[in-house]
Amino acid sequence: MRVLVAGIGGASLGTEVLKCLELAGTYDSFGCDVSPYAFGHYQGGTLKTFVVPADGYVEAVLDLCQRHGIEAVIPGGEEPLQLLASASKLFEHAGIWLAINAPTVVTTCSDKRRLFSRLTDLGLPVPWTAAVADVATMRNLKDIPLPCVVKPATGSGGSASVYLAASLAEARALVDGLLENGRTVLVQEYVPEDGGEFSIGTLSRTDTQLIGSIVMKRLFHAKLSVHLRSNTGLISSGYGQGLIDDFPDIRLQAERIASALGNAGPLDIQGRVRDGILLPFEINPRFSGSVFLRAMAGFNQVDAFLQSFRTGSTPEIGPVRHGFYLRSLSEVFVPKAAVKAA
Numbered sequence: 001m002r003v004l005v006a007g008i009g010g011a012s013l014g015t016e017v018l019k020c021l022e023l024a025g026t027y028d029s030f031g032c033d034v035s036p037y038a039f040g041h042y043q044g045g046t047l048k049t050f051v052v053p054a055d056g057y058v059e060a061v062l063d064l065c066q067r068h069g070i071e072a073v074i075p076g077g078e079e080p081l082q083l084l085a086s087a088s089k090l091f092e093h094a095g096i097w098l099a100i101n102a103p104t105v106v107t108t109c110s111d112k113r114r115l116f117s118r119l120t121d122l123g124l125p126v127p128w129t130a131a132v133a134d135v136a137t138m139r140n141l142k143d144i145p146l147p148c149v150v151k152p153a154t155g156s157g158g159s160a161s162v163y164l165a166a167s168l169a170e171a172r173a174l175v176d177g178l179l180e181n182g183r184t185v186l187v188q189e190y191v192p193e194d195g196g197e198f199s200i201g202t203l204s205r206t207d208t209q210l211i212g213s214i215v216m217k218r219l220f221h222a223k224l225s226v227h228l229r230s231n232t233g234l235i236s237s238g239y240g241q242g243l244i245d246d247f248p249d250i251r252l253q254a255e256r257i258a259s260a261l262g263n264a265g266p267l268d269i270q271g272r273v274r275d276g277i278l279l280p281f282e283i284n285p286r287f288s289g290s291v292f293l294r295a296m297a298g299f300n301q302v303d304a305f306l307q308s309f310r311t312g313s314t315p316e317i318g319p320v321r322h323g324f325y326l327r328s329l330s331e332v333f334v335p336k337a338a339v340k341a342a
Contacts, residue, residue: 001306002028002069003099006061006084007076008040008049009033011239011329014076015040016292020302023295027306030070032061036340040076042332051342058087065096072097072306074287078155081286082110099305101265101285102206108261109285112153112186119280122260127279128189138175138187145189147232149281150174153184159227159237164190166232188281190233193220195273198247199240200254201287201294203301204263205308212317213255214299215247216240216290216325224328236270240290244297245322253278266291266301293325 003021008014008031021029022045031040031049034057041049048068052060061084065073073096075081084091084098085106091098100106109115113131120126128145131153132138148171151162161178165171171187178185202213219242220226220234227237254269257280261267268288271280288294291301298320307315 001026001310002030002071003306004030004032004061004065004068004070004073005040005076006032006073007080008038009035009077010039012039012077013287013289013291014038014080015043016289017074017076017287017302018043018045019292020295020300021045023292024300024303026303030068031076032064033076036342037334038340039332041340042334042338049340051340053342057083058090062087062090062094062096065091066094070096072099072309074099074302078110078284078286081106097309099265099309101267102208102262105261105263105265105267106285109267109283110154112151113184115283116186118261119257124257124260125277125279127191127281130187132175132179132185132187135176135179138172138179138185141187144168144171144187146171147190149186149188149190149235150178151186151188152178153186159235162227162235164228164230164232164235166230191272191274191279191281193234193272195275197236197272198250198270198278199242199288199290200250200269200271200278201291201299201301202254202258202263202267202269203304204258204265204267205314206264208259208262208264209314210255210259211304211308211314212299213251213258214244214294214297214301214320215250215254216242216244216293217247218242219324219326238289239327240288241293241325241327243322243324244293244320246320249276250278257283266305290325293327296325297321297323
């Protein structure tokens with residue numbers, strides 16, 4: 001199967017997906033990125049990579065798929081997911097499978113206002129959450145729990161522009177700053193990490209049948225995994241590492257969330273636990289940046305999703321190796337003459 005990963009920037013989801021494909025050993029892997037300096041061009045494990053223009057991105061990706069006989073495309077990040085999902089019919093008509101979640105799930109999870117409203121309507125436990133579109137709304141909010149998290153309603157993957165406020169005055173200042181940049185803001189209760197922070201990867205077939213799930217309890221011993229740490233609390237970064245174990249209660253709660261949302265692909269749920277209840281603070285309708293750690297553990301979500309589509313059946317998972325999965329950065333030297341050309 002010839003598979004293209006769209007978006008292969010350094011230390012990104014795309015490069016982790018490429019490693020999952022290489023680990024499976026049954027795919028012809030390709031990659032593309034808008035930058036000639038994207039790490040994925042030089043990490044190996046691909047037959048070929050391409051530089052594609054930011055303008056006309058979708059058309060360029062479709063064209064290279066047709067020219068190179070690509071059968072499936074996996075978005076390597078939030079932005080490629082949004083761009084390609086909006087053009088899913090184009091790829092479908094060309095006989096190319098976009099290996100993504102159902103459009104309804106992508107739409108719901110990509111806007112946290114919509115996501116947390118939906119979770120509340122479904123009767124699922126969530127932290128106290130309020131969407132703020134203007135200054136007046138923030139001033140009129142009552143009983144904001146403190147400390148609280150302030151973040152954009154969209155585009156906050158990897159903890160981008162996520163802040164922790166200790167006081168109401170600080171929260172209002174942070175909200176004002178994001179509003180001035182044209183963002184709709186989410187103000188959310190801060191749940192301490194005392195009960196553990198968990199990253200749960202759930203995977204379902206395109207017909208919504210569950211393939212499996214895997215849980216990692218996150219560690220914060222290294223600054224790579226910490227976005228913000230203060231006397232007020234801790235906000236994790238997009239680089240998860242920690243203990244992969246069974247955690248049956250956490251898995252069951254995550255699977256219920258995925259099922260309620262109509263999950264039909266990869267879904268990554270991040271949350272903290274209070275009194276045994278998983279409180280999600282981020283749900284991404286795509287593979288997680290920890291996807292290769294999970295593949296190392298015995299659950300190669302990328303391979304399983306591609307297999308389920310190719311065969312129409314549910315692939316067997318595991319056994320999962322329980323233990324600690326740690327990560328760091330890696331480096332590569334690229335001679336000037338070897339920089340990827342457009």
